[in-house]
Amino acid sequence: MERQAPRFLARQNFPLLLEQLVEHGYRLHGPQVRDGAIVYDTFHSVDQLPRGVQDQQQVGSYRLITSSNKRLFHWANGPQALKPLLQPAREVLWQAKRDANGALAFMVPESSIAKVAVIGVKACDMAALALQDQHFLQGEYEDPGYRARREGLFLVAVDCSYAADTCFCASTGDGPSAQTGFDLVLTELETGYLIAAGSDKGLSILPHLPLLDAQPQDLDIAQQQHADVVAMQSRALQPIPIGGLDRQRGHPQWQDIADRCLGCGNCTMVCPTCFCHHQKDELAIKGDESQHVREWDSCFGESHGELTGFQVRKTIKHRYQQWMIHKLDSWQEQYGRSGCTGCGRCMSWCPADIDFVKEANVLGGGSE
Amino acid sequence: MSRDYQTQTPIAARVVEFIQESDAIFTLRLQLEDAAERARYQFMPGQFNMLYLFGVGEVPISIVSDPLDDDIIDHTVRVVGRVTRGLAQLKKGDRLGLRGPFGHGWPLALARDKDLLIVTGGLGCAPVVSAINYALKRPEHYRKLSIVQGVKHANDLIWQHRYDDWREREGVEVLLAADEAGPAWPFHVGRITELLDHVTTAYDNCVVMICGPEGLMQRAAELLLEKGVPPYSIYLSMERNMQCAVGHCGHCQLGADFICKDGPVFVYPDIRERLLQEGV
16 A cells, blocks of 8 residues: 555654554554664553654764654664564574484474564665565565564554664665555654554554644645755665676775675674574483574674585675675565665674775775 | 475474495485375475484485385485484484475476486585486486596595496496596596597587586586587586575575575576686
8 A cells, every 4th residue: 555645643642653553452662772772672651762862873883862852753773673573583493302212293383473563663674674575475485484473563664854874765765754565654743743554454543543634834844854864864875787796796895895894794683684594403401302493694604605615705805795795786686676775774883884885886886 | 476384394204214325425215204295295306305303403405316206205415514424323214304395406308308418526416316317217208318427536436336237228328537546447537527528418409417516517517518518408506505495594695596496406507607706
């Protein structure tokens, strides 16, 4: 469903939206300040949301500042959003049991659908969700655990009213306003919220809220806000044609990056579209039961490209190439578009200050 | 269309026979324990299963038996790591887990009524054994079967009796080469690619299936192109770190391809560039 025409929800009535979602059986999950960052987790009250908080992000830096601003969503993003919810960093896929006679039985953990309403999903993360859906649900094989978790989600997106220095979603075409995939979408204004449905689930919530007609001046402000956030974005990822980076494997800039890159994999951990995970067995101490676990993995890790006795990607240069060429180039062949949605996390959380956008623009043949 | 849920969780299988092929190579003959699963299970040569050793982990192993064999699924395994070392300890009657089959196999339908050329290098290349067996069982479908195998040292050749058997068959030729050989080696001494000058395959009307180290596959494929084999008649079986086998875990990516589901068998032009790249 396309984004519907918005109505208006006064600021003091915002808690009613949360109440309605709880009323409809959803657990609330949303942004809050913890350990100096905005993180998404379960919450119960509007007071837990990051009111008056703003993130100041630069390559290699993430800091929060607070102000008297009443807004709840006047920030860009934190290190994670939806990915840990749908693709947990650690998950038991199945369990094997061996009886005294050596017979094996395999069991899959119950994946009951938990109803979770995520409040305040930014446009970059909505776009990333669509990419994860493609990977885990729309290929030849469907991931059953991801499917169960995805089914239970109610997504309340919010248009960005602020961009960090690391944001570049306008250049990837994914923001700063949410476009599709949400159940409800909010535009936060000083006095309240424009609210619109994007699905039947979202439509069914609206009649329970004390909504007013959106005033023309509110719509104007929303439009201006969007334009301001676009203008605020100081960096832009130049489009890369299919093969555009793959053909540049001989470029000297890769070695220059590799000399700075620590190979830590932070970029892949915070990237909302990175999907790599490894699988391993954990045998119970009694020896009769073993859990088959999957955990996030990174193409920067030594074991990622390892076959027994053979390492496919021996150097950090090869691993950085795998990360960037996959993300921006071969992803297009796999899923019809680039795997980057402009959130900028890979830069903020890079301990070596590597500017992904600048490097990609150099390697892609354009300007910085 | 999404596949069966079962492909992501193993089912129990029993070792019905354990055959020691050489010091480091063995064949596990497996039967699924559940009758309904046995009836449902189908595969084609070149596809692989994930074999699960209890408490240790999974490993991708190609299937070497024939699709029409009753119930028994054969896997020839080389001891290379933790899981395969454990699999080597299994005995008749032991149980393990199996999920599969995965991937695209050899183009055996495309090869019908043509010459079939198999080129393998290294230590007993299991992925092509199923194709060889398939063709031998159906001699009326293939004009000639040529098997070219190269090893580094003469001692590395396993299954010599099998090559001898194959050589006796009508319409089958077997050419062997060793880079280094002792005095008792009756075959070619030198590179496997040199054998391609002697093989009698009709290069303009054949399908080639290659398996082995990437460098060897690349050299053999290029030489065959020079000899006039059409590029889209050359197929290669690739190997990478496969963990999920369903295109999700990301380890086996080769450019835009996931080897587990887009391969492991590829037509040469589709991966020609990749074989020349380092670190892909």
